[in-house]
Amino acid sequence: xxxxxxxxxxxxxxxxxxxxxxxxxxxxSTVFALIIINKAGGLIYNRTFHEGGLNKIxxxxxxxxxxxxxxxxxxxxxxxxxxPITNPNRTSTxxxxxxxxxxxxxxxxxxxxxxxxSVPSVPSTSGGSYLxxxxxxAGLEVLETENFRMQCFTTLTGTKFLLFTDxxxxxxxxxxxxxxxxxxxxxxxxxxxxLEMPVRCDMFERKxxxxxxxxxxx
Amino acid sequence: MSHLGPxxxxxxxxxxxxxxxxxxxxxYHRPLNRTKTAELSQSSFAYxxxxxxxxxxxxxxxxxxxxxxxxxxxxxxxxxxxDLLLTREPPxxxxxxxxxxxxxxxxxxxLWTHLFGRQADRLEKSSNPDTPDEYMIIDNEPLVxxxxxxxxxxxxxxxxxxxxxMIEGVxxxxxxxxxxxxxxxxxxxxxxxxxxxxxxxxKFQPEVLEREALIGxx
Amino acid sequence: MVVYSFYIFDRHTECIYSKTWLPTTATxxxxxxTGASHQLRASTADDAKxxxxxxxxxxxxxxxxxxxxxxFVSYRTAxxxxxxxxxxxxxRLVMLTxxxxxxxxxxxxxxxxxxxxxxxxxxxxxxxxxxxxxxxKNELFELGLDQFVxxxx
Numbered sequence: 182x183x184x185x186x187x188x189x190x191x192x193x194x195x196x197x198x199x200x201x202x203x204x205x206x207x208x209x210s211t212v213f214a215l216i217i218i219n220k221a222g223g224l225i226y227n228r229t230f231h232e233g234g235l236n237k238i239x240x241x242x243x244x245x246x247x248x249x250x251x252x253x254x255x256x257x258x259x260x261x262x263x264x265p266i267t268n269p270n271r272t273s274t275x276x277x278x279x280x281x282x283x284x285x286x287x288x289x290x291x292x293x294x295x296x297x298x299s300v301p302s303v304p305s306t307s308g309g310s311y312l313x314x315x316x317x318x319a320g321l322e323v324l325e326t327e328n329f330r331m332q333c334f335t336t337l338t339g340t341k342f343l344l345f346t347d348x349x350x351x352x353x354x355x356x357x358x359x360x361x362x363x364x365x366x367x368x369x370x371x372x373x374x375x376l377e378m379p380v381r382c383d384m385f386e387r388k389x390x391x392x393x394x395x396x397x398x399x
Numbered sequence: 400m401s402h403l404g405p406x407x408x409x410x411x412x413x414x415x416x417x418x419x420x421x422x423x424x425x426x427y428h429r430p431l432n433r434t435k436t437a438e439l440s441q442s443s444f445a446y447x448x449x450x451x452x453x454x455x456x457x458x459x460x461x462x463x464x465x466x467x468x469x470x471x472x473x474x475x476x477x478x479x480x481x482d483l484l485l486t487r488e489p490p491x492x493x494x495x496x497x498x499x500x501x502x503x504x505x506x507x508x509x510l511w512t513h514l515f516g517r518q519a520d521r522l523e524k525s526s527n528p529d530t531p532d533e534y535m536i537i538d539n540e541p542l543v544x545x546x547x548x549x550x551x552x553x554x555x556x557x558x559x560x561x562x563x564x565m566i567e568g569v570x571x572x573x574x575x576x577x578x579x580x581x582x583x584x585x586x587x588x589x590x591x592x593x594x595x596x597x598x599x600x601x602k603f604q605p606e607v608l609e610r611e612a613l614i615g616x617x
Numbered sequence: 618m619v620v621y622s623f624y625i626f627d628r629h630t631e632c633i634y635s636k637t638w639l640p641t642t643a644t645x646x647x648x649x650x651t652g653a654s655h656q657l658r659a660s661t662a663d664d665a666k667x668x669x670x671x672x673x674x675x676x677x678x679x680x681x682x683x684x685x686x687x688x689f690v691s692y693r694t695a696x697x698x699x700x701x702x703x704x705x706x707x708x709r710l711v712m713l714t715x716x717x718x719x720x721x722x723x724x725x726x727x728x729x730x731x732x733x734x735x736x737x738x739x740x741x742x743x744x745x746x747x748x749x750x751x752x753x754k755n756e757l758f759e760l761g762l763d764q765f766v767x768x769x770x
Contacts, residue, residue: 253670253671261694262622321694326688328687329687367548370449382548384547387594
């Protein structure tokens with residue numbers, strides 16, 4: 182017998198946090214669009230759920246946008262003011278920076294920050310051998326403008342999910358988590374999907390469509 | 400099954416162990432996994448099956464050949480399951496099915512429950528008088544297809560051909576030689592509700608029907 | 618609330634003012650202090666360029682998606698938050714804070730109105746174009762900014 186289950190979650194520690202917040206989130210935002218960018222910066226998925234939320238731009242523009250964002254995202258991770266120099270010789274001084282300021286991670290819970298929970302959340306710039314593993318994703322997570330809000334979730338393998346919603350500060354984390362679940366289920370478990378290639382999976386389209394419709398109609 | 404007959408049960412009194420335990424139950428009587436809900440992770444299965452499809456796809460030229468390969472992967476499983484499931488029946492009903500209806504019920508109930516944790520959704524006989532040798536087992540959402548989106552250019556394909564192979568194995572093992580194929584019927588008529596609805600078409604060899612007719616007369 | 622740094626870019630995309638409130642003075646006691654502070658200064662100049670590139674790309678992206686009347690307000694990463702304010706004269710103010718900080722839009726607006734306009738624009742000795750920060754680094758502006766930001770923290 183085979184039992185239906187959710188896939189193993191690397192972010193289980195924060196899940197309770199998210200679930201805890203759901204009850205308080207009375208305002209549900211409208212989801213405008215979803216973009217998925219592969220680890221090389223290529224656009225692999227792009228779908229609009231709500232007309233009028235964002236300007237209509239051509240597929241080519243979306244491709245350019247994905248590439249640009251990929252670059253900007255990498256730079257935003259480098260701009261971290263708390264570790265301005267990545268010099269392995271200066272271990273002692275760099276490591277004092279985070280301790281002298283409050284840990285920013287304790288502020289607002291969000292799914293993208295969770296990979297930190299398994300890795301030391303203190304910026305790991307020193308040359309210790311156990312710190313040779315790649316840093317957890319540290320790039321842009323939320324972008325706010327006057328007309329919309331964009332949340333970016335980077336998976337541990339470098340795939341980026343961009344969810345565009347209206348500006349209400351609702352709980353987008355939960356939506357993002359469900360979208361990621363669906364991607365893991367209906368895209369990654371599909372034998373006909375080729376890694377890093379554009380996503381064309383009927384099942385994913387269908388499930389995602391009905392889930393987002395449910396949110397937007399609430 | 401002969402080696403599990405009463406003769407052996409006598410000898411088990413002198414020699415106990417895994418093969419001949421004191422209570423007469425051998426390792427074949429129960430699943431090895433004895434936790435309360437002897438279940439496997441659906442994700443693990445999905446990934447495994449995804450690789451099986453990819454493997455089968457590697458050296459084939461057409462969809463028919465691919466389905467044939469999936470069918471062949473399932474066939475030996477069906478043969479073995481027939482023996483195993485009959486062994487686990489209570490001793491009185493431990494006989495192989497002798498009529499088509501009994502066989503199909505065995506598949507619909509015992510085989511399906513063992514594999515998927517539920518019965519098949521429907522059993523039908525072909526209403527076409529030209530094909531009295533055709534029977535249909537209907538599953539509204541086959542577990543093996545749970546995460547699979549078949550690309551448009553392969554719309555004829557149904558990966559449940561693997562399950563069809565298992566059914567064929569059971570039929571062959573029970574001396575009801577048959578050809579079993581899987582067909583997607585979602586999207587038609589009532590298919591809106593079950594987009595993954597699959598019909599397993601069981602086409603028995605002429606000699607099976609001949610025998611069936613003789614039994615009926617007797 | 619913690620403010621990490623503040624930058625002003627003119628309409629020629631040049632960084633005409635930057636200031637950090639990071640506890641970098643600790644490096645002074647370091648034996649490699651001279652090398653370190655030199656590196657630090659180089660990285661600040663690099664950072665200014667990177668920051669401008671980032672906010673400029675994001676601003677264009679936002680305008681493309683949200684329409685010409687849309688304006689990029691802020692973004693947040695796991696470690697810091699960046700706030701952006703653009704005036705009608707294409708002067709761009711950028712502030713980096715910790716992640717828990719709420720919108721700093723009006724703070725940046727106040728800096729523009731109460732400090733920039735008062736002490737730089739209205740200063741008769743200040744040039745029109747601030748090549749390499751000329752005219753911005755006057756005592757009143759710097760003191761006012763430092764006091765204002767420290768007051769926030």
